[in-house]
Amino acid sequence: MHGLPTNTGGSSSVGRAWASQAQGRGFEPRLPLRTNLFILFPLYMAKIRCIGVLTSGGDAPGMNAAIRAVTRSAICNGFKVKAIYRGYEGLMKGEVKTFTTEDVSGIIQTGGTILRTARAAEFRTPEGRKRAYDTLIKEGIDALIVIGGNGSLTGAMLLAEEYDFPCIGLPGTIDNDLYGTDNTIGYDTTLNTIMDCVDKIRDTANSHERIFFVEVMGRDAGFLAQNSAIAAGAEVAIIPEDTTGADQLIEFMERGIRKSKRSCIVIVSESPKCGALHYADRVNKEYPEFDVRVSILGHLQRGGRPSALDRVLASRVGVGAINALVQGQRNVMVGIRNHQIVYVPFIEAVQKRKNMDPQLIKVLNELSI
Numbered sequence: 001m002h003g004l005p006t007n008t009g010g011s012s013s014v015g016r017a018w019a020s021q022a023q024g025r026g027f028e029p030r031l032p033l034r035t036n037l038f039i040l041f042p043l044y045m046a047k048i049r050c051i052g053v054l055t056s057g058g059d060a061p062g063m064n065a066a067i068r069a070v071t072r073s074a075i076c077n078g079f080k081v082k083a084i085y086r087g088y089e090g091l092m093k094g095e096v097k098t099f100t101t102e103d104v105s106g107i108i109q110t111g112g113t114i115l116r117t118a119r120a121a122e123f124r125t126p127e128g129r130k131r132a133y134d135t136l137i138k139e140g141i142d143a144l145i146v147i148g149g150n151g152s153l154t155g156a157m158l159l160a161e162e163y164d165f166p167c168i169g170l171p172g173t174i175d176n177d178l179y180g181t182d183n184t185i186g187y188d189t190t191l192n193t194i195m196d197c198v199d200k201i202r203d204t205a206n207s208h209e210r211i212f213f214v215e216v217m218g219r220d221a222g223f224l225a226q227n228s229a230i231a232a233g234a235e236v237a238i239i240p241e242d243t244t245g246a247d248q249l250i251e252f253m254e255r256g257i258r259k260s261k262r263s264c265i266v267i268v269s270e271s272p273k274c275g276a277l278h279y280a281d282r283v284n285k286e287y288p289e290f291d292v293r294v295s296i297l298g299h300l301q302r303g304g305r306p307s308a309l310d311r312v313l314a315s316r317v318g319v320g321a322i323n324a325l326v327q328g329q330r331n332v333m334v335g336i337r338n339h340q341i342v343y344v345p346f347i348e349a350v351q352k353r354k355n356m357d358p359q360l361i362k363v364l365n366e367l368s369i
């Protein structure tokens with residue numbers, strides 16, 4: 001037993017499930033108050049001595065800064081730290097090592113993750129999560145901090161729910177698609193990487209008077225595409241949040257490029273069916289007078305030294321995760337909203353859609369005339 005979740009996620013289904021589970025276990029105030037407190041106190045205060053930390057899913061610049069922050073803040077607050085290698089894969093297999101402050105020296109400036117990462121299909125099954133839980137018990141880990149994106153935090157939520165195990169999530173993904181936090185760890189660095197690449201592509205696009213379709217990552221979110229388009233002065237962004245993106249492209253082709261510009265950059269958010277190749281093909285067929293090229297940036301977007309903003313974000317939420325455990329918070333993602341640390345119930349972080357501010361679409365449209 002690892003104590004009760006203190007954050008039941010408001011009216012969420014998980015919150016309701018936890019509430020009814022608690023009632024089923026006799027936690028309603030049926031006994032006299034003093035007896036109740038006597039029973040509840042040790043459960044709430046189930047002591048956390050050892051904290052596990054892992055990175056999972058796609059790596060993101062700043063994950064190392066987060067590992068460093070979690071490790072050092074945990075040790076500072078009197079906890080033991082066990083690092084788990086290769087995400088949930090390593091947790092299921094028992095790839096665990098005790099970490100000291102020295103283990104996280106000299107990593108704040110490095111990309112990738114020193115803990116390695118994986119996309120663990122088996123962890124999506126109840127059997128996989130049982131194996132992971134067995135490792136946690138065997139290793140004497142009392143709480144788990146997961147640094148990752150949507151899939152990774154969903155995994156943490158399920159583990160927490162099924163085994164009543166305290167888990168805290170840190171938003172680590174270049175996609176910036178987690179609800180409840182303004183930015184995710186890695187997003188700012190990747191935005192800068194894309195901007196640098198597009199600046200370079202612009203030189204050759206101008207020289208040859210070509211149209212370039214540049215495909216960027218983001219899974220099914222367009223934050224990277226929209227904001228890199230604004231930052232790099234691109235003419236168009238085609239993003240999943242704006243269904244008129246394709247029409248905008250045609251409109252732009254007809255009124256914009258012919259009049260004043262001989263070259264243009266279109267940023268396209270990755271998509272299995274409608275990626276950069278799809279649009280380039282379309283323009284090639286419908287406007288054969290233009291010289292069209294495609295550049296798919298790919299995994300270079302995930303590498304590189306983290307930006308200052310990502311290092312600070314990772315450090316703040318890493319310390320915030322330990323604070324959360326000290327305060328008795330469980331099963332929340334630590335984010336930053338309006339410059340303040342926030343604790344977002346897992347169910348909201350992974351299930352609510354983070355909306356694109358329509359202002360961003362207007363900004364690009366007005367500035368690309």
Ligand code: F6P
Pocket residue numbers: 058119149173174175217218219270302
């Ligand atoms: O979630 C991060 C991300 O880089 C997405 O933008 C992209 O769709 C995906 O991961 C690629 O995953 P993989 O590296 O497993 O091909």
